[in-house]
Amino acid sequence: MEKLKKGLVPRLFIAFAVSAFVALGSAGAVFAGTVETAVAAAPVQATAASAAEERDQIFMLVALAVVNKDWQTTNGAGSRGYNIGSVLVDANNNVLWWARNCVNCNSNGTQHGEVRLMTQYQQATRNFSLKGYTIYTSLEPCAMCGGMMCMQSVARTVFAQKDPDFGDGIQRLALDSTKLGPPPAGYSPYPRTLPSVPSTLAFYGAINDAYTQWRNAGNTGLTKFLATPIAQKLYAAATNQLMTYQVQFPENQQVYVNALTFYRKIPTCPTGKICCDVPQTSPKKVKAKAQEIPATSSK
Ligand SMILES: [Zn+2]
Numbered sequence: 001m002e003k004l005k006k007g008l009v010p011r012l013f014i015a016f017a018v019s020a021f022v023a024l025g026s027a028g029a030v031f032a033g034t035v036e037t038a039v040a041a042a043p044v045q046a047t048a049a050s051a052a053e054e055r056d057q058i059f060m061l062v063a064l065a066v067v068n069k070d071w072q073t074t075n076g077a078g079s080r081g082y083n084i085g086s087v088l089v090d091a092n093n094n095v096l097w098w099a100r101n102c103v104n105c106n107s108n109g110t111q112h113g114e115v116r117l118m119t120q121y122q123q124a125t126r127n128f129s130l131k132g133y134t135i136y137t138s139l140e141p142c143a144m145c146g147g148m149m150c151m152q153s154v155a156r157t158v159f160a161q162k163d164p165d166f167g168d169g170i171q172r173l174a175l176d177s178t179k180l181g182p183p184p185a186g187y188s189p190y191p192r193t194l195p196s197v198p199s200t201l202a203f204y205g206a207i208n209d210a211y212t213q214w215r216n217a218g219n220t221g222l223t224k225f226l227a228t229p230i231a232q233k234l235y236a237a238a239t240n241q242l243m244t245y246q247v248q249f250p251e252n253q254q255v256y257v258n259a260l261t262f263y264r265k266i267p268t269c270p271t272g273k274i275c276c277d278v279p280q281t282s283p284k285k286v287k288a289k290a291q292e293i294p295a296t297s298s299k
Helices: 002-027 051-068 113-125 143-151 169-174 202-216 229-243 250-265
Strands: 085-089 095-100 134-137 156-159 196-198
Touching (some): 051 085, 051 095, 051 134, 051 250, 113 134, 113 143, 143 169, 202 229
Parallel strands (some): 134 156
Antiparallel strands (some): 085 095
16 A cells, blocks of 8 residues: 555656656757646757757657557567567668567567567568668667677667666677776677667657666566556657657658558558568668568477
8 A cells, every 4th residue: 555655656757657648749949837847848849959860760760650559558478578579770861661560479589579570671681781771779789689789780779768787788788898907807898889879869768767667666677667558658759759759850851751651551550460570671672572471389
């Protein structure tokens, strides 16, 4: 009971703050509420300092909308997987591929969104490496996904939520601890690494704050949080922002239109179905459709 009481105030706060965030929707206005409403304090449509930053924001909104398009209300059995997804963008600002976490429907813990993004795209295009590509992912990459990005020469990755537990995988690879002595005391940085940067979208602060509040209320588990109505509202707001986006830098207008077109072509999962391996075709270079991984059962 005490736990419930302790959790009530933060939950009400989050509910209000998220409502304010969502209510602002596409207004693009700066929320002028009380100091307490930190979650909603940032502008809904962040002001980009440069055309490159605005493109980062647009592509991240696509990644968030990809997750929202097949929102899972549970993170456990009977779900596709976790509410995490990503998109792959080439050096010419083309969104080439999307993927979502599918650990549950594949009964395979390696099926993170970023792993699927890289392996499916490369299988479809027969590309040996992803040199020069950027990956926009809704949650900070783990060591497995970050390591794979390094090995595939991905140029850069941008994430929309910090993972306090499994995050910083790429930074840990880049860590130089040689001053502690020779191995096993210390190690030189991994030979290859890449920048891993947080999104400048207002979503970043909003979802991190909401997750902190949720944990402070006595809850645990990031993927469990990502199946809550609180998280869903933030993802729905981000999707709305993508759909109604007002481009700041004219040179990004076509980039936005192309990104939106890419997103709209992603099929909607029928209600009650689990959409595990959705075939997709890249707008360029792809001759064969992505290989579907047939579901196997040991039963
Ligand atoms: Zn991962």
